[in-house]
Amino acid sequence: MSSSDLSILQGIATTRAIRRYRDEPIPADDLSKILFSASRAPTGSNRQNFRFLCLVDGPRSERAKAILGQSFRSGWAAKQRSDGYGKGSGERDESPKARLARSIQFFVDNFEKTPVVVLPLVLERHGGLVDGASIYPACQNLLLAARALGYGGVLTGWHRPVESELRALLEIPDDYVIAATIPLGKPLGNHGPVRRRPLAELVFEDCWGHPAEWATDPAGTEFTQAGPPQA
Amino acid sequence: MSSSDLSILQGIATTRAIRRYRDEPIPADDLSKILFSASRAPTGSNRQNFRFLCLVDGPRSERAKAILGQSFRSGWAAKQRSDGYGKGSGERDESPKARLARSIQFFVDNFEKTPVVVLPLVLERHGGLVDGASIYPACQNLLLAARALGYGGVLTGWHRPVESELRALLEIPDDYVIAATIPLGKPLGNHGPVRRRPLAELVFEDCWGHPAEWATDPAGTEFTQAGPPQA
Numbered sequence: 312m313s314s315s316d317l318s319i320l321q322g323i324a325t326t327r328a329i330r331r332y333r334d335e336p337i338p339a340d341d342l343s344k345i346l347f348s349a350s351r352a353p354t355g356s357n358r359q360n361f362r363f364l365c366l367v368d369g370p371r372s373e374r375a376k377a378i379l380g381q382s383f384r385s386g387w388a389a390k391q392r393s394d395g396y397g398k399g400s401g402e403r404d405e406s407p408k409a410r411l412a413r414s415i416q417f418f419v420d421n422f423e424k425t426p427v428v429v430l431p432l433v434l435e436r437h438g439g440l441v442d443g444a445s446i447y448p449a450c451q452n453l454l455l456a457a458r459a460l461g462y463g464g465v466l467t468g469w470h471r472p473v474e475s476e477l478r479a480l481l482e483i484p485d486d487y488v489i490a491a492t493i494p495l496g497k498p499l500g501n502h503g504p505v506r507r508r509p510l511a512e513l514v515f516e517d518c519w520g521h522p523a524e525w526a527t528d529p530a531g532t533e534f535t536q537a538g539p540p541q542a
Numbered sequence: 543m544s545s546s547d548l549s550i551l552q553g554i555a556t557t558r559a560i561r562r563y564r565d566e567p568i569p570a571d572d573l574s575k576i577l578f579s580a581s582r583a584p585t586g587s588n589r590q591n592f593r594f595l596c597l598v599d600g601p602r603s604e605r606a607k608a609i610l611g612q613s614f615r616s617g618w619a620a621k622q623r624s625d626g627y628g629k630g631s632g633e634r635d636e637s638p639k640a641r642l643a644r645s646i647q648f649f650v651d652n653f654e655k656t657p658v659v660v661l662p663l664v665l666e667r668h669g670g671l672v673d674g675a676s677i678y679p680a681c682q683n684l685l686l687a688a689r690a691l692g693y694g695g696v697l698t699g700w701h702r703p704v705e706s707e708l709r710a711l712l713e714i715p716d717d718y719v720i721a722a723t724i725p726l727g728k729p730l731g732n733h734g735p736v737r738r739r740p741l742a743e744l745v746f747e748d749c750w751g752h753p754a755e756w757a758t759d760p761a762g763t764e765f766t767q768a769g770p771p772q773a
Contacts, residue, residue, distance in 0.1 A: 319690035322550040323579045323683050328588075339756035346745045346757050348554045351736040352682060353697050356625075359739050359768040362746060369748030394587075433671075440664075440719060443674020444681070444697060451583060451679035452554050455686070459550035466584050466675055482750045491675060505582040508590050514577045515593060517600030519713045525570035526577050537590040 322455055325502045329463025330418035332496025336367075337426050341460045345495070348456030349431075352449035360434035361446050363453075364481060367427055371480055378473050378480070379492060380422035386469035387419045394539040401540070408540035418494075425494040429453065430470070430477075432487040446490040457495055458502060464495040506535035553689055556733045560694025561649035563727025567598075568657050572691045576726070579687030580662075583680035591665035592677050594684075595712060598658055602711055609704050609711070610723060611653035617700035618650045625770040632771070639771035649696075649725075656725040660684065661701070661708075663718040677721040688726055689733060695726040737766035 317325075337345075346363055354361055366372035391397065391412065400406035431453075433446035450466055457464050470477060470492040477489065507513070509528055516523035528534075548556075568576075577594055585592055597603035622628065622643065631637035662684075664677035681697055688695050701708060701723040708720065738744070740759055747754035759765075 317550055318547055319550050319553040319686050320575060320579060323582050323687060326582070328584060342754075343741070343757050344551065346754070347741060347759065348551060350738050350741065350744050351554050351557070353559060353685075355699070356770050357766070357768065359744065362744055362750075364746045364750060365748075365754055367747060371748050439670050440674050440721060441699060443671050443678050444699065444722060447674050447678030448682035448685075448697070450675070451682040454584075454679075455550050456554060466679065468586070468672060468675065481748075484750065487750075488671060490671060507581050510574070510578060510581065513581050513590065513593055515595045516598060517596075517602050517712075519593075519595060519715065519718075523573075523577070523596055526574050528578065535588070537588065539587050 317459055322458055325504055326455055326458040327463070327502055327505055328465040329496075329498045329500070329502070330414050330465055330494075331421075331499040332425060332463075332494070333499055334424060335426065335497050337462060337495060337497075341462070342427060344460060345453055345456045345462070346429075349429075349449045349453035352452045354445035354449075355436070355441070358434075358445065360436065361449050362432040362487065363449075364430040364432060364483070365427055366430070372428075373423075375477055375480055376423045376425065376428060378476055379428065379470055380419070382473040383419040383422050383467075383469045385472065387415055390539075396540070406540075411540060414500075422494070426496040427494070429464075429493040429495060430481075431490045431493065432483065433490050435486050435488050442488070443490065450491055450493060453493060461497060462495055463498040463502060464493050467492045467494070504533065506533050508537055509534055548690055553686055556735055557686055557689040558694070558733055558736055559696040560727075560729045560731070560733070561645050561696055561725075562652075562730040563656060563694075563725070564730055565655060566657065566728050568693060568726060568728070572693070573658060575691060576684055576687045576693070577660075580660075580680045580684035583683045585676035585680075586667070586672070589665075589676065591667065592680055593663040593718065594680075595661040595663060595714070596658060597661070603659075604654075606708055606711055607654045607656065607659060609707055610659065610701055611650070613704040614650040614653050614698075614700045616703065618646055621770075627771070637771075642771060645731075653725070657727040658725070660695075660724040660726060661712075662721045662724065663714065664721050666717050666719050673719070674721065681722055681724060684724060692728060693726055694729040694733060695724050698723050698725070735764065737764050739768055740765055
């Protein structure tokens, strides 16, 4: 089965954050399908107040990737300290924590080589959470379509410290917000089952805190802790 | 091909807002798969600060659906006036505008009979747009998984006028926000191709306003205007 035949449920269950990419461009046809898919997402009153600014290899794109690369490296350095990546199990090379740390280190060190970086933009309308309903569904469509076509990416927010610099460089109008930074490429590693907390903790029925009895993880589901790896 | 074999790209291209449902419950197995899919979505630092409160047929659910039904009917009455649904082409029975108005009228009139209403909740962390990155991707997964299994739904925001009443009834903690209201059921009508503006308006490369040349709508794509139907 080619990955583009993946069923929706299989695709959803195996679309993980992918941070390490092969040094290969994404062909135009595939990129077009990925962005077409993104734009099929819903927006408030179908206003379609979303835009997708793609950084590939143009002059401003190279510069924007360099600005982002710096910001991602600073962001990771700070997070490594604040989340204690080098402590506890992080001191053991083969712990999940140490493996995640190496993957993120590779990601930020190679950011400038990311084949495509998509900046999803949304018109600031209500100025809060609810504006996200008109852009993050599209981000998820984009990641799922990339998965279907053999690519991977990750939804990140480390553009925020350099947002004003990027806005000037890329001529982004004042009323549009950069909602995320999504790097995309062909994975160096593999996709695999997404792991989460058990459904009994996440899905309630009739009242907050009452687990929905019908919500059961499929046999063989593996779980993970919530949040950054802990010591 | 059963709808659960739909490919990701086909599913994404045909997941439309579904507002009219058959008077049939959603079997537990299907509902479980839909919520499992929702919870596979990414969240900031994988904190999984999302919860899904499902209103089915419990005592508080019935009451919450009634509160929401009132709010949806008021919301639609106001929108009908503000967006001029009864004017211009809306006066012709078979115009898209009149059809959409009838569909929404049916939706709000029958809200209490909606088989399942999901309230996606997210921990308020940054207090703005970015919190949406930890809940709206899950909402899109939920809608896509529903589509795959033969159901449909719509991402709505008409709970907002009654949010405090719902919070008290459903014992939602102060630090969690109701991000949307998603009714779900078996469609009375059909799914079909999602229509949007041409990609040249939505997808830019290298700089704001520069259409990405490689971004092309597939042959036969039909377009729609952005926003509520106009006169």
